[in-house]
Amino acid sequence: MNDGSTSGELADSLRTLLSRLSPGDRLPSSRELIKEYRVGPATVARAIAALAAEGAVVTRPGSGTYVAQRARLRGGATDTDWQTVALTDRAVDTHLIADPLGPPPAGTITMDGGYMHRSLQPTRALSAALARAARRPDAWDRAPAGGLMALRTVFAQIVGGSVAPEDVLVTAGGQSALSIAFRAIAGPGSPVLVESPSYPRALAAARAAGLRPVPVPLDADGVRPDLLADAFAMTGARLLYCQPTFQNPTSTVLAPERRGQILDVARASGAFVIEDDFARHLGHGGAVPRPLVADDRDGTVIHVTSLTKPAAPSLRIGALVARGPVMERMRAVRLVDDFFVTRPLQEAALEVLSSPAWDRHVRSLGTALRERCAVLAAAVTQEIPGATLATLPTGGLHLWLRLPPGVDDTVLTSAARQRGVAVSAGSRYFATEPPAAHLRIGFAATADHAELTEGARRLGAALADLGPQQG
Structure with a gap:
């Protein structure tokens, strides 16, 4: 050449x-x-x-x-x-949150989701708020890393107690807040105590952070303090994740006398408590307990809240509330992750929360959810007489149904899909082996009461399809 x-x-x-x-x-x-x-x-x-x-x-x-x-x-x-x-062995486990059956076909009655039907969303108020936010001269300016101070002030007021705006970090929804908290507090390989059953997306976020979920059983009054103390002692965990109000999936509310006990146990163990308060605005019309963080005086509680559930799936605005060095750690994690939450969405959320229409929406939503809950509970009792409702919820979006002996929840879920109704297998909500077969059945994502009744009928028919060996 x-x-x-x-x-x-x-x-x-x-x-x-x-x-x-x-x-x-x-x-x-x-x-x-x-x-x-x-x-x-x-x-x-x-x-x-x-x-x-x-x-x-x-x-x-x-x-x-x-x-x-x-x-x-x-x-x-x-x-x-x-x-x-x-990539080594750091796989992200999504089997608890991915739908193994794939997207449901057209005509399926949706009772497995965690969001509300469009008819229950404040779409008009959201659209108006977004339009007003977009017209602001600074709408597309950089937002503060911690969030707009006015929005942080509103979140602090919602939480109550002695929480100040400086204790609030605005996040891109509740799931982002959980991911930040898990990675900020515990290192890979560390145990994290979780209620059993628990929220699958929280389990997935914990595992993605390299943590090991360790289950602590619930009863009708919430997580058991005695078993929680045993779990802290046995594992050396420094973190508890829980949903004290309208827990997902059971809708359990942590009893008043246990709320202080849980915090005492955590303090004695030198541990943090992540309080996932996703259902703060999902009460069915009755009193909603104060969040744990409102009565926390020494920074034990890291509070997570979000507007996604009570408003709309794409209002990805949430908040972390904490005090002390742990807040500084979480601010650092979020700064590295995504710098800040988009300003127009923060401005829109502030518009929504500051409007009288928001309080009206929360009240009307509570009435609608209470009615839907009653309709579905009655239909399930009629169509699946061998099943047992753990409790009639006073808040939240779901029923937790214990299936008759011998029924496999995953098999029934698949059969129900064939019958045109989508429900969630209870095994997805357990960090380890489930003690019994359950279903989580939502009453917020359907179009109306008629769909709830028809969905229960289809579910009963699916159980009958399985024959005596499953029924």
Whole structure:
């Protein structure tokens, strides 16, 4: 090859060389290529750059050029097997939150979701709030990393007690808040105590952070303080995740006498309590207990709240409430993650929460949820007489149904889908083996009362389809 050879010709020659080498083999040095092919340094550099852009080689400054682990030469299919080794064993487990049956077909009555039907959402108020927010001169300016001070003030007022705006960190919804808290508080491999059953997306977030969920049983009054103390002692955990108000999936409310006991146990163990208060605005018309953080004086509680459930799925605005160094740690995590929550959405949330329409919406929503809950409970009792409702909820979006002995919840869930109704298998809500078969059945995502009744009928028919061995 003479001095007039182009970098393209050299690249072609090197491709022939690559076909005889194995992934990881080192190519001749630039000096050796210059000498062998009688070209200049610039020609070699351009040829190597072209091969690197194709993914055929990898350059390592100070070391040399190597055959890529996946030879993605012209016209060939990409081989990504190398990624299995590179990614090691840090897989993100989504089996508890992914639907194994896939999207339901058209006409399916949806009773497995965690969001409200559009008819229950304050869509007109949300649209008006977003329009007003977008018209503000500073709507597209950078938002403070901790969130708009006015919005933090509103969240502090909702929580109550001695919580101040400085104790609030605005997040992109409740799930983002949980992820931030889990990663900020405990290191990979650490245990985290969770109610049993518990919220699957929280279990998934904990595992994605490298934590080990350890279940603590619930009863009709919420998590048991005696078993909680045993779990802290046995595991050395420094973190409890719980939903004290209208727990998902059981709708249990932590009894008044236990609320202080839970905090006492956590303090004695030197542990934090993540209080997921997702259902603060989902009461069915009665009194809603004060959040644990409102009575926390020493920074034990990290409070999580969100507007997504009571408003709409895409109002991804939530908040973390905490005091002390743990808040500084969480602020640092969120700063690294995504810097800040988009300002127009924060402004829209502030518009919604500051409007009299929000209080009217919460009151009307409570009435609608209470009526739907009663309709579905009556229909389930009639259509599935062998099943047992743990409690008639006074808040939240779901019924927790214990199935008759011998029924497999995953089999029934699949059969129900065939009958045109989607419900959630109870086994998804347990960090370990479930003690019995359950279903979580939602009453907020359907169009009306008639769909609730029809959904219960279809569920009963699905159970009958399984025959005596399942019924």
